[in-house]
Amino acid sequence: MTENPGYVVDDASIAEVARQAGLYGPLAAAVRALADATIRTEVDDDEIRAVQAEVESLAARLRQRQIPGSYGVRFGEGGKGRTWGNAVVGLRNPVAPPLTVEQDPSANGDVWSDFHLGAAYEGPPTFVHGGVVSLILDQLLGESAGAGGRPGMTGTLTITYRRPTPLGALRAEAHIDRVDGIKTWAKGHIVGPDGVTAEAEGVFILPRWAREQTPPPSFE
Amino acid sequence: MTENPGYVVDDASIAEVARQAGLYGPLAAAVRALADATIRTEVDDDEIRAVQAEVESLAARLRQRQIPGSYGVRFGEGGKGRTWGNAVVGLRNPVAPPLTVEQDPSANGDVWSDFHLGAAYEGPPTFVHGGVVSLILDQLLGESAGAGGRPGMTGTLTITYRRPTPLGALRAEAHIDRVDGIKTWAKGHIVGPDGVTAEAEGVFILPRWAREQTPPPSFE
Numbered sequence: 001m002t003e004n005p006g007y008v009v010d011d012a013s014i015a016e017v018a019r020q021a022g023l024y025g026p027l028a029a030a031v032r033a034l035a036d037a038t039i040r041t042e043v044d045d046d047e048i049r050a051v052q053a054e055v056e057s058l059a060a061r062l063r064q065r066q067i068p069g070s071y072g073v074r075f076g077e078g079g080k081g082r083t084w085g086n087a088v089v090g091l092r093n094p095v096a097p098p099l100t101v102e103q104d105p106s107a108n109g110d111v112w113s114d115f116h117l118g119a120a121y122e123g124p125p126t127f128v129h130g131g132v133v134s135l136i137l138d139q140l141l142g143e144s145a146g147a148g149g150r151p152g153m154t155g156t157l158t159i160t161y162r163r164p165t166p167l168g169a170l171r172a173e174a175h176i177d178r179v180d181g182i183k184t185w186a187k188g189h190i191v192g193p194d195g196v197t198a199e200a201e202g203v204f205i206l207p208r209w210a211r212e213q214t215p216p217p218s219f220e
Numbered sequence: 221m222t223e224n225p226g227y228v229v230d231d232a233s234i235a236e237v238a239r240q241a242g243l244y245g246p247l248a249a250a251v252r253a254l255a256d257a258t259i260r261t262e263v264d265d266d267e268i269r270a271v272q273a274e275v276e277s278l279a280a281r282l283r284q285r286q287i288p289g290s291y292g293v294r295f296g297e298g299g300k301g302r303t304w305g306n307a308v309v310g311l312r313n314p315v316a317p318p319l320t321v322e323q324d325p326s327a328n329g330d331v332w333s334d335f336h337l338g339a340a341y342e343g344p345p346t347f348v349h350g351g352v353v354s355l356i357l358d359q360l361l362g363e364s365a366g367a368g369g370r371p372g373m374t375g376t377l378t379i380t381y382r383r384p385t386p387l388g389a390l391r392a393e394a395h396i397d398r399v400d401g402i403k404t405w406a407k408g409h410i411v412g413p414d415g416v417t418a419e420a421e422g423v424f425i426l427p428r429w430a431r432e433q434t435p436p437p438s439f440e
Contacts, residue, residue: 006345023268024258030275031251031258035314037282038244038251039291039305048243051278055250058271058278062257070338070387071259072345085259085342087349094255095315095340118290120315122305125226125292129307130374131358135351142350154350158378167290 006072013077024084024092031094032120039119088139097121099136099172101143109148109176109186111140116169128165130198133190136172137200141186144174145204150184152204165190165197174200182206226292233297244304244312251314252340259339308359317341319356319392321363329368329396329406331360336389348385353410356392357420361406364394365424370404372424385410385417394420402426 012020034055041048071085071092084092089099097115104110115136123129138157145152174188182205189199232240254275261268291305291312304312309319317335324330335356343349358377365372394408402425409419 004345006342006347023265027268027272027275028258030272030279031255034275034279034282035251035255037279037286038248038314039310039312040286041282042285042287043282045243047281047284048247051281052247052250054274054278055247055254058274059250059254059257061267061271062254062261062263064267065262066257066260067262070342070346072342085339087341087343087352090259090342092259093340093342094258119305120313121307122226122290122292122310122313123307124373125224126290127226129355129358130362130377131355132307134354134358134377134379135349138349138351138354153344153384154379154381156378156380157350157354158376159354159374160376161374164373 004072006070007075008072009075011077012074012082017076017080017082021091028090028092028094028096028098035094035120036118086139088136089143099139101140103143103147107147107149109144109150109174111144111147111175112171112173113140114169114171117167119167122167124164126167128167128170130159130161133161133165133198134159134200137174137188137190137198138202140172140174140188141200141202142204144176144186144188145184148176148179148184150176150179150204150206152182152184152206155183155203155205157200157202160199161197162199163192163194163197165192168193177201224292226290227295228292229295231297232294232302237296237300237302241311248310248312248314248316248318255314255340256338306359308356319359321360323363323367327367327369329364329370329394331364331367331395332391332393333360334389334391337387339387342387344384346387348387348390350379350381353381353385353418354379354420357394357408357410357418358422360392360394360408361420361422362424364396364406364408365404368396368399368404370396370399370424370426372402372404372426375403375423375425377420377422380419381417382419383412383414383417385412388413397421 073081090096099113101113121132171191177185293301310316319333321333341352391411397405397407
């Protein structure tokens with residue numbers, strides 16, 4: 001597994017990356033909004049069928065030329081990785097909310113994100129799916145490890161649910177709790193309008209196949 | 221919280237539910253495919269912008285009439301709940317893969333699902349996002365509790381990652397491990413082409429506000 005086809009070095013310049021972000025970000029945002037409308041629409045059956053046919057036609061147009069597998073991580077000028085297909089933070093991924101994760105410039109692993117979850121992330125009625133809570137906390141804890149200079153893949157993840165997380169405006173925070181060799185323990189939580197809804201602890205490990213890889217992996 | 225606007229009794233007949241499934245299922249599938257194409261497309265910039273404008277137009281058409289919030293759970297004839305907005309199994313939700321969860325007819329809580337995860341569920345390059353692994357296992361463990369006649373919301377969830385989960389064809393399985401009062405412990409795992417990739421244990425609790433609710437909640 002020393003050659004992962006998902007690692008692509010394209011040496012895109014900073015200007016080129018900005019251009020791509022300005023092109024693909026709005027497309028993904030439009031598809032996200034279409035997904036929300038798909039869940040909630042009550043228009044007539046004929047209109048549903050007509051929209052479906054047009055959606056299929058648009059997908060065929062986008063597929064006229066496409067990358068063979070998943071997006072992976074693409075490394076531009078200066079070695080900075082773009083994880084634009086990521087299920088939580090991916091700029092190009094309509095399944096991702098997407099979260100923008102901020103980090104303390106002192107790089108000690110403190111990270112946070114303010115975000116909004118709508119109808120597409122529902123579990124119990126009007127609440128965020130418990131598994132979406134874990135999805136977001138896994139990402140935040142992993143970004144914390146990465147922000148502290150200790151990137152890795154999740155070894156274990158434990159979520160404690162304190163109360164239901166309502167759909168809407170939310171915040172997630174994470175920090176590094178302790179480190180030992182190739183393992184990093186991170187903790188975090190999600191905060192809703194009534195306080196903390198769920199807490200998480202995870203251990204992140206840089207696996208052997210990743211340690212041997214060039215360029216060094218990013219798991220953001 | 222005794223009145224949750226996400227619980228809707230619409231008394232839809234079995235035939236009407238089948239009609240809706242045949243209408244909304246294909247629309248959601250088309251939007252899912254469009255999301256995949258959005259991540260992977262390499263067509264020209266002008267074509268991207270043209271498709272984006274058309275996607276926005278289609279969303280506006282669907283929004284001409286829509287439910288005010290999330291889909292919630294809608295109870296049809298015989299009290300059967302439709303959780304079609306659910307982030308993992310929702311028939312109408314383009315963010316959901318969606319999984320179809322099978323259960324042992326003896327109703328002892330054994331459940332399983334065979335499914336496929338594509339580019340939209342990526343974390344580390346070519347692998348399923350660790351948080352998506354937890355999202356799916358949370359759903360499977362919760363369905364196991366429900367299949368055993370003990371529905372509930374997640375109290376705690378612990379995931380142990382054994383190896384990276386490759387994107388592609390996967391299987392998830394779960395069962396009830398033990399029960400005590402309003403708590404149900406469920407265990408499960410995800411299996412990839414090389415064996416078990418992640419294991420999960422969770423406790424599911426029927427909360428007070430749900431125990432007091434009529435009709436009884438479904439957390440599928």
